[in-house]
Amino acid sequence: MMEKMFEVQxxxxxxxQTLQVNIGPQHPSTHGVFRMNVVLDGETVVSLKPVMGYLHxxxxxxxxxxxxxxxxxxxxxxxxxxxxSNNFAWALAxxxxxxxxxxxxxxxxRVIMAELTRLVNHVSVIxxxxxxxxxxxxxxxxxxxxxxxxxxxxxxxxxxxxxxxxLRFGGIKRDLxxxxxxxxxxxxxxxxxxxxxxxxxLTKNEILCMRCQxxxxxxxxxxxxxxxxxxxxxxxxxxxxxxxxxxxxxxDRFDFKIPLGQTGDVYDRYYCRVLEMRxxxxxxxxxxxxxxxxxxxISKKMAPFVKAPRNFKPPVGEAYGRVEAxxxxxxxxxxxxxxxxxxxxxxxxxxxxxxxxxxxxxxxHKVADAIVILGSIDIVLGEVxx
Amino acid sequence: xxxxxxQSEVDEGLKGELAKKGVVVxxxxxxxxxxxxxxxxxxxxxxACCAIEMIATACARYDIARFGAELFRPSPRQSDLMxxxxxxxxxxxxxxxxxxxxxAEPKYVITMGACSIAGGPFIDGYNVLRGIDRYxxxxxHLPGCPPRPEALLYGLMxxxxxxxxxEIETTEWYQKGMxxxxxxxxxxxxxxxxxxxxEVWQPRELDHRKDKYGEPILIGRKTKAPDLDxxxxxxxxxxxxxxxxx
Amino acid sequence: xxxxxxxxKIEAALPGIRLKPVRESLLIEDAAMLPKVxxxxxxxxxxxxxxxxxxxxxxxxxxxESVYHLYSVEKKTGPVVLRVRVTRDSPRIPxxxxxxxxAEFQEREAFDMYxxxxxxxxxxxxxxxxxxxxxxxxxxxxxxxxSEILETADIEWLDRxxxxxxxxxxxxxxxxxAQGKRAVAEKxxxxxx
Numbered sequence: 001m002m003e004k005m006f007e008v009q010x011x012x013x014x015x016x017q018t019l020q021v022n023i024g025p026q027h028p029s030t031h032g033v034f035r036m037n038v039v040l041d042g043e044t045v046v047s048l049k050p051v052m053g054y055l056h057x058x059x060x061x062x063x064x065x066x067x068x069x070x071x072x073x074x075x076x077x078x079x080x081x082x083x084x085s086n087n088f089a090w091a092l093a094x095x096x097x098x099x100x101x102x103x104x105x106x107x108x109x110r111v112i113m114a115e116l117t118r119l120v121n122h123v124s125v126i127x128x129x130x131x132x133x134x135x136x137x138x139x140x141x142x143x144x145x146x147x148x149x150x151x152x153x154x155x156x157x158x159x160x161x162x163x164x165x166x167l168r169f170g171g172i173k174r175d176l177x178x179x180x181x182x183x184x185x186x187x188x189x190x191x192x193x194x195x196x197x198x199x200x201x202l203t204k205n206e207i208l209c210m211r212c213q214x215x216x217x218x219x220x221x222x223x224x225x226x227x228x229x230x231x232x233x234x235x236x237x238x239x240x241x242x243x244x245x246x247x248x249x250x251x252d253r254f255d256f257k258i259p260l261g262q263t264g265d266v267y268d269r270y271y272c273r274v275l276e277m278r279x280x281x282x283x284x285x286x287x288x289x290x291x292x293x294x295x296x297x298i299s300k301k302m303a304p305f306v307k308a309p310r311n312f313k314p315p316v317g318e319a320y321g322r323v324e325a326x327x328x329x330x331x332x333x334x335x336x337x338x339x340x341x342x343x344x345x346x347x348x349x350x351x352x353x354x355x356x357x358x359x360x361x362x363x364x365h366k367v368a369d370a371i372v373i374l375g376s377i378d379i380v381l382g383e384v385x386x
Numbered sequence: 387x388x389x390x391x392x393q394s395e396v397d398e399g400l401k402g403e404l405a406k407k408g409v410v411v412x413x414x415x416x417x418x419x420x421x422x423x424x425x426x427x428x429x430x431x432x433x434a435c436c437a438i439e440m441i442a443t444a445c446a447r448y449d450i451a452r453f454g455a456e457l458f459r460p461s462p463r464q465s466d467l468m469x470x471x472x473x474x475x476x477x478x479x480x481x482x483x484x485x486x487x488x489x490a491e492p493k494y495v496i497t498m499g500a501c502s503i504a505g506g507p508f509i510d511g512y513n514v515l516r517g518i519d520r521y522x523x524x525x526x527h528l529p530g531c532p533p534r535p536e537a538l539l540y541g542l543m544x545x546x547x548x549x550x551x552x553e554i555e556t557t558e559w560y561q562k563g564m565x566x567x568x569x570x571x572x573x574x575x576x577x578x579x580x581x582x583x584x585e586v587w588q589p590r591e592l593d594h595r596k597d598k599y600g601e602p603i604l605i606g607r608k609t610k611a612p613d614l615d616x617x618x619x620x621x622x623x624x625x626x627x628x629x630x631x632x
Numbered sequence: 633x634x635x636x637x638x639x640x641k642i643e644a645a646l647p648g649i650r651l652k653p654v655r656e657s658l659l660i661e662d663a664a665m666l667p668k669v670x671x672x673x674x675x676x677x678x679x680x681x682x683x684x685x686x687x688x689x690x691x692x693x694x695x696x697e698s699v700y701h702l703y704s705v706e707k708k709t710g711p712v713v714l715r716v717r718v719t720r721d722s723p724r725i726p727x728x729x730x731x732x733x734x735a736e737f738q739e740r741e742a743f744d745m746y747x748x749x750x751x752x753x754x755x756x757x758x759x760x761x762x763x764x765x766x767x768x769x770x771x772x773x774x775x776x777x778x779s780e781i782l783e784t785a786d787i788e789w790l791d792r793x794x795x796x797x798x799x800x801x802x803x804x805x806x807x808x809x810a811q812g813k814r815a816v817a818e819k820x821x822x823x824x825x
Contacts, residue, residue: 572789
């Protein structure tokens with residue numbers, strides 16, 4: 001009798017209906033104002049269509065109407081966790097366009113800031129990922145405690161916690177205040193302790209492993225084909241890092257490894273980020289050791305434009321500058337027409353392009369896993385929608 | 387003080403004496419407001435950059451729990467306060483108004499950051515709403531880009547002051563026929579329809595920004611496209627070799 | 633491998649193709665040839681440009697343009713920049729999604745902002761703006777609304793929802809309608825910078 005009750009009768013033509021669920025734009029687990037149109041069969045995802053644009057702030061239109069330097073604070077607001085990396089990419093693009101060189105000390109400061117940004121981003125992302133897994137807010141408390149320490153450095157250096165607006169074409173805005181390097185060293189010294197603590201709580205945690213392993217597996221071939229970049233690509237086992245491939249700025253001087261994943265699931269993405277933080281710490285240590293004590297901070301070519309940035313007119317031409325931002329490859333494509341405003345300004349936003357394969361990853365998983373997969377892609381809506 | 391009428395008329399000295407004996411004298415308004423102001427439940431609702439500072443405010447260092455407002459509710463039905471943290475785009479504005487309508491009375495709104503007040507740095511865009519106060523009434527405007535967590539706490543304290551000054555007899559949500567739901571704008575072919583709700587907001591007669599800077603939309607002003615096909619006048623100068631590390 | 637070598641390589645493999653170097657890029661004069669060139673570059677064992685980094689739409693007044701930055705993940709080289717130009721009247725470009733999945737959202741973005749119509753794209757919809765939005769806001773001739781002046785559609789909507797509208801605004805909207813104009817933001821202001 002009991003056996004008969006639970007017998008599955010013709011699973012294909014089972015008399016069930018699919019259910020369309022709309023997640024977002026106001027939803028605690030969509031990391032802002034992202035929206036997913038999900039079709040569910042029971043709890044299994046059948047189709048998932050991302051809908052974005054709820055934070056489309058016409059970044060490109062504004063940048064085409066203002067001077068080159070005035071775009072710098074706008075780039076802060078693209079990926080608002082990592083203002084320094086965004087500045088870096090935009091500065092690189094314009095330096096290529098106008099053929100500028102960057103003094104030694106400024107290069108080091110740029111790299112230090114970019115790597116600190118990576119720490120901030122990865123640590124917050126892991127916090128939010130755990131939030132999505134159901135560990136509500138406790139990991140975020142840990143993560144933000146460390147984030148605040150680094151934000152203090154940013155504030156000391158640039159005057160702002162989040163929107164640093166610190167880099168300039170051919171250099172940086174101003175030199176580091178006295179004692180900042182010591183404080184950075186202190187933060188870096190204490191960071192591994194925090195990472196160990198974080199990892200003790202998480203890395204071998206059974207719940208984390210069960211929820212994340214073999215969920216949202218991204219094959220390497222698809223990852224390259226779909227232009228996925230950043231930790232997500234490397235978690236799939238593809239050895240590609242713009243820092244190594246382009247050797248922009250002074251990244252060729254540092255000795256660091258690129259952590260690679262094996263399966264490309266959510267767990268690998270999590271663990272890749274942890275390892276990347278450890279590598280970033282290595283770069284930071286080397287940079288702090290080698291940084292020249294004094295020196296120019298802005299290129300001589302750009303000195304006249306420090307006080308009058310609107311007079312800066314790069315020659316007619318085009319350039320594409322890209323960096324390894326914490327979320328992936330952040331690129332800026334800029335076309336100059338010889339006036340103070342760029343003719344065309346385009347952002348190659350890693351968050352947006354990494355979302356391409358969201359549907360592929362989620363199909364066949366439960367709806368709760370879809371949330372975790374989205375968390376592991378690591379999107380920031382300012383950058384998705386630019 | 388703005389909220390003195392809510393204080394009881396009993397002499398302060400006598401009150402102190404009574405308090406020593408374990409008797410508390412207060413007014414119903416004061417008690418009512420004390421309860422409300424110390425347990426504001428904000429909505430867990432982040433739009434953009436400011437939302438990160440809002441999360442930072444909720445975290446250990448700034449600890450919004452000291453002000454009784456740590457319980458971020460994901461559902462508008464359970465929340466008292468909407469912190470509009472970030473740029474409201476035209477695509478998002480209808481949802482924000484809808485969320486406001488779904489909140490239960492008494493409800494308050496803090497606009498956090500320049501964007502939600504007036505569009506902020508993105509004011510000139512085709513998809514950015516120039517301030518959410520075009521559709522819903524705002525209690526506290528909080529400038530900054532983004533405001534620091536301390537500023538959000540200050541804004542919350544200002545809101546507490548406002549709550550303290552309210553009286554049961556005159557509060558809006560106990561009045562008959564009080565309209566606190568605002569129509570949700572529609573998507574039009576060029577922007578939102580309507581552009582603003584004149585019952586809530588009207589353009590200022592004197593627009594200083596316009597006087598000073600003019601309308602700063604430059605799209606279409608440039609009439610000559612750069613000619614990338616033209617051969618370069620001089621061959622591009624090779625970048626000087628980077629100095630080696632010491 | 634420099635640009636010239638790549639150009640001659642493509643010309644040898646795809647006879648009849650017309651390529652023109654523009655600065656650091658290759659202009660494919662016949663837009664319909666784009667997928668063939670891309671497929672060749674991707675499958676060529678020496679170049680192996682397997683990664684499409686960026687797709688950019690642009691408006692050059694006389695024509696619209698789409699720029700592609702290709703890199704090689706395998707060889708860690710790049711970029712090879714391709715560009716195609718189309719007229720404003722028929723901005724049709726074959727989509728690269730069948731070859732590079734990564735073009736999907738970027739082509740949708742270029743469609744949304746510039747009205748570049750990518751043929752064979754699996755899901756060509758507006759990505760940032762809503763369905764029903766008219767015009768392509770990043771084109772240089774786009775006319776942006778003046779958000780301070782109400783128009784007739786707004787007044788009708790407000791009347792329908794029972795909101796009070798001041799007489800002055802009503803009059804202004806009626807005037808605009810009589811002139812057959814939209815309330816458009818001025819374009820001739822000083823720049824903000």
